[in-house]
Amino acid sequence: MTETADTNTVAGTPADADSSKPAASRRSFLAGAAAGGAVAAVSMPNVARAQTVNLRFQSTWPNRDIFHEFAQDYVKTVNNLSGGRLKLDLLPAGAVVGALQLQDAIISGALDGGHGVAGYWYGKHKAFSLFATPPAYGWNANQMLGWIRYGGGQALYDELVRDVLKLNLVGFLMAPMPTQPLGWFKKEIATAEDMRNLKYRTNGLAADMYQEMGAAVTIMGAADIVPAMDRGLLDGAEFNNPSSDRTLGFPDVSKVYMVQSYHQCSECFEVIYNKNKYDNLGPELQQILKFAADAASADMMWKAMSRYPKDLQAMKERGVKAVKTPPAVLQAQLDAWTKVVDKLSADPFFKKVVDSQKAWTKEVVGFEMEWEVPREQAFKHFFG
Structure with missing residues (x-):
């Protein structure tokens, strides 16, 4: 702040300034500006780091599985969109808890969030699986996500979590999967x-x-x-x-x-967060978590189109x-x-x-x- 004040004094001196020393004035101004810029360059990253919210985020998938890669894609999207203000730290299944214990770990606060499928929680209420692996009505997973977004599905999911089971969770459904094999x-x-x-x-x-x-x-x-x-x-x-x-x-x-x-034949992923942690993020970061799910959904579908046929062919070549x-x-x-x-x-x-x-x-x-x-x-x- 001292450099800025000195610079303002030199640069802002009106008619009573010594007009015979313009070069010195310019040098003083530039030196002050450079000093002020240096302070900004040093201090701003420190401010950004101080404001970063870090969340521990575990998947229900082994580290080598493409599903964990899909979770990583979602995490990267969140981290990039937040501009450094929010950082999800991704862990594979088993890093903190096993795959089937993820929801309880998030509710308790042992983890802040996670990536999996809602069907894993159907032991708490079988309706959970309706938001992951519902009956085969003739729809595909993308059409099921259409129901989530525009057919009232998200409101019903929220009702199950918030009102029926009273869980300390917030969740989003995302990423439609192709028909699964027998x-x-x-x-x-x-x-x-x-x-x-x-x-x-x-x-x-x-x-x-x-x-x-x-x-x-x-x-x-x-x-x-x-x-x-x-x-x-x-x-x-x-x-x-x-x-x-x-x-x-x-x-x-x-x-x-x-x-x-x-x-x-119609399954999708789920990302869930501890509700207390989610509520403390504020509306802007909450929207990033939500819209990152939509962005990752599209990318996952395209990646699956590329990878699944190649891996099926590779297995056929192995007998x-x-x-x-x-x-x-x-x-x-x-x-x-x-x-x-x-x-x-x-x-x-x-x-x-x-x-x-x-x-x-x-x-x-x-x-x-x-x-x-x-x-x-x-x-x-x-x-x-």
């Missing part, structure tokens, strides 16, 4: 009867659906699946996509990859056989979904969400089926 097996699944008594890993409402089909379902985090198959604790399992499945090591324990399924799930098995899944939805709709809130989803799907998918030209005919025309 999974990895020791032998091909030819009929619905082949699923009966099968020791099988899945998560969320898909567990209820497969139990309705007679499977013996186990729920576990991503890192535990392949070791469990290797030890014979599982006869079959699904995780999500070719890139994740390849990285997790499924081709080392199975060569039969059943693709296409109705158990999780993996990709087999389409037979129509009879798909129909058995739909029949099982009907029973699960009817049974769980005895809960008023669950039914409220299902009714909202069905109304949206009937309108949106109905329009798509009427409006969009069939892609299969054009694809076969050009590629055979």
